[in-house]
Amino acid sequence: MESCLPCGHIYGFSCINKWLKRSPNSRKCPQCKKLCKLKDVRVLYAARLCVADEELQKRVITLEAECAYLKQSHKSVYERVLEEMRNEMDEKSMELKGKFRKICEEMDARHKLNEARCEALEKMFPEMPNMRGN
Numbered sequence: 001m002e003s004c005l006p007c008g009h010i011y012g013f014s015c016i017n018k019w020l021k022r023s024p025n026s027r028k029c030p031q032c033k034k035l036c037k038l039k040d041v042r043v044l045y046a047a048r049l050c051v052a053d054e055e056l057q058k059r060v061i062t063l064e065a066e067c068a069y070l071k072q073s074h075k076s077v078y079e080r081v082l083e084e085m086r087n088e089m090d091e092k093s094m095e096l097k098g099k100f101r102k103i104c105e106e107m108d109a110r111h112k113l114n115e116a117r118c119e120a121l122e123k124m125f126p127e128m129p130n131m132r133g134n
């Protein structure tokens with residue numbers, strides 16, 4: 001609970017109370033040294049005390065701006081990395097598709113070659129059983 005001395009300086013009530021009881025002969029405000037009596041102490045019932053400090057306010061604004069900037073740059077770095085990964089995956093995918101097509105073509109060519117060899121063998125040895133299973 002914040003409390004106000006008659007001079008206007010503010011302290012916690014429990015501190016003022018202890019301080020007045022401990023040294024009853026030197027009841028002076030620690031800041032301005034004006035005399036003070038317990039009955040003159042006013043408890044402040046404000047929900048929340050806010051010290052108006054322009055420097056602090058400026059600092060808060062600067063920090064908020066820095067924070068917003070960092071969030072933004074963090075986001076753009078994240079997006080750039082994501083884009084790079086996407087491109088890399090697309091490239092790999094194209095590469096794999098190309099390899100797969102080549103393998104298919106190669107298998108097809110080998111199959112045709114085998115067919116041709118079988119046909120040639122069948123012509124050479126007509127009495128042999130059908131090697132292609134048809």
Ligand SMILES: [Zn+2]
Nearest residue numbers: 007009029032
């Ligand atoms: Zn004072």
